Amino acid sequence: MRFSLLIFAGLLAIATAKSYDGYQVLTVVPKTEAEVAMVRKSATHLELDQWTDPKAVGAPIDFLVAPEKFTSFKKFLNHKRINFSVKMVDVQKVIDEQAAQHATSKSSRAFDHTAYHDLQEIYNILDGVGSDFPSLISHYTAGTTYEGRDIRVTAVSSGGGGSRDAIWIDCGIHAREWVSPATCQWILDQLTSGYGSDAAITTMMDTYDFHIMTVTNPDGYAYTWNSDRLWRKNRVPYQGCHGTDDNRNFDSNFGGPGTSNNPCSDTYHGPSAFSEAETQAVRDAVLALGSRARMFITIHSYSQYWMTPYGYDYVLPANYDEQYRVAGIAVSALTAVHGTQFVYGNIADVIYLASGGSSDWAYDSAGIQYAYALELRDTGNWGFLLPPEQIVPTGEETWAGIMAAINAMQ
Structure with a gap:
């Protein structure tokens, strides 16, 4: 395991000011x-x-x-x-049990994938504090959110001077979906520890650069650790309520079906497209890749879906057959790891109409021909409270699917 950040002594339970007693x-x-x-x-x-x-x-x-x-x-x-x-x-x-588990183990363990990690722990790793990440990993700040929290894109490359095709992966755009950032951490670990020792990863990294946004909604994610475990949006105040759903804030039929103009709603789209620092950060970092960007993957939970555009319309993208073919290969590889069953297809048909989503924007505006939105484990037994013992198998199967998708591109 390439992570070796030693956690400082002291217990930090997940202190949720909002109680879900009896829910x-x-x-x-x-x-x-x-x-x-x-x-x-x-x-x-x-x-x-x-x-x-x-x-x-x-x-x-x-x-x-x-x-x-x-x-x-x-x-x-x-x-x-x-x-x-x-x-x-x-x-x-369930929240209390997971908080106790984190508090009990925090003081005595190294940073690994057997538990969820708060924002500071994740950022410490990205900063290389006490870690043995290889020197090939670097990070840069793509933007700044409210409350002084920066949004980081970790660029992983084995060379090439920024001339290679690029793969974009972001996690945690919805704050309560903890297994999503945990999966991005797993992917980072596989890329850095596997280079030079795993033939498939070495070949992939000698072909592509990876740009990974581990926690796309850092202020929202931090809020789920200290105030409300099931918070979804960011934390920007609007008209007496807090938060915009960042995945309704992209310029892809902004304000259309599947969104709300009520600032108190979980699907509030914000006052205008790209009004939020988080969506601006994704937009600017992706557009900076230009024609190098070959695949865009945004990772959510839960329901076990691998989805293509569109979410804002039932009309299929021009290259739907190709995106669908690659999604099928990815899902087959994912299922082969632990038997987890995924449904794949376009967002509007698989789940619901949802406008202002990042994968639709990536396809339409950024011109990325392979744009996917993933919903990871499970199908509802735990939902957003997926137990930490499922982090590793989730990471294993998701990474297998992503590698298969990358290798299947034409």
């Missing part, structure tokens, strides 16, 4: 379009946090339900005879 995660399975519409209407009325919204009728929809709303929602579902089950009985208990 439950319910999985609802509507059997008809009418039932889907009724469930969504009820969830909107009760102001439930909808964690997933799959396209297919009969697919499960996950909701985070506060204790004071559970009785009303359950009564509605029973009255309409809509099937549901409780996936998580007490959300706060």
Whole structure:
């Protein structure tokens, strides 16, 4: 393992100011379009946090339900005879257990992939503090967010003077999706430790430069560690509420379907396209690569999807058949590692209409012909609270899929 940052003594639990005591995660399975519409209407009325919204009728929809709303929602579902089950009985208990696990192990372990890491731990590694990252890794600041937190792109190259084709990978644009930054850390580790010792990685790094944004939404991610574990957006204040959904803030049918103009909504698109420092940082770093950028991958969780543009329209991109072919090869390689099943296809058909997304922008505006949005493990048993013991297998299978996709490009 190439990471060897020694964590300073002292315990740091995940102190969540917002309590989720008694909150439950319910999985609802509507059997008809009418039932889907009724469930969504009820969830909107009760102001439930909808964690997933799959396209297919009969697919499960996950909701985070506060204790004071559970009785009303359950009564509605029973009255309409809509099937549901409780996936998580007490959300706060799961959060507390993971916080205790982190606190217990933090003082005695080196930086590795068996636990989630807070923002400072991640940045220490990117800065090379106490680490044995090879000298081939360097980082630069692509922009600055609020609260003084910088957004970093780590450039990994074995040479070539910046003339090689480039692969873009970003993680953590949604704050609560912790397995996403953990996966970017895994990828960085594989690239740096595998060069010169793993033939496939060595060949890949002698062919491509990698540009990796490990934590795309650092102020939001930090907030999930110290205030609200299930926060999604960034932390910029707008009209009495906080946060823009950065993945609705790109100039790709900005403000269209799947977004909200309500600053209190989890899908608030922001006041204008690229109003946010995070999206500006992605835009500027990607455009700086110019024609060198061959593949764009943005990594989310959860639901196990490998998706192509478009999210803002049901119309398929001109090269959809080629993107779909490569996605199929990637998913086959991913599944071969641990048997994890992924669905692949365009965003609008696989999940829902979502405008202002980064992968649509990467294809339309940056001209990157292979643009993908990934949703990692799982399918709802843990959701955004994926246990840390699943970090390594998630990293292993995701990296296998990405390598296969890169090698399949024409």
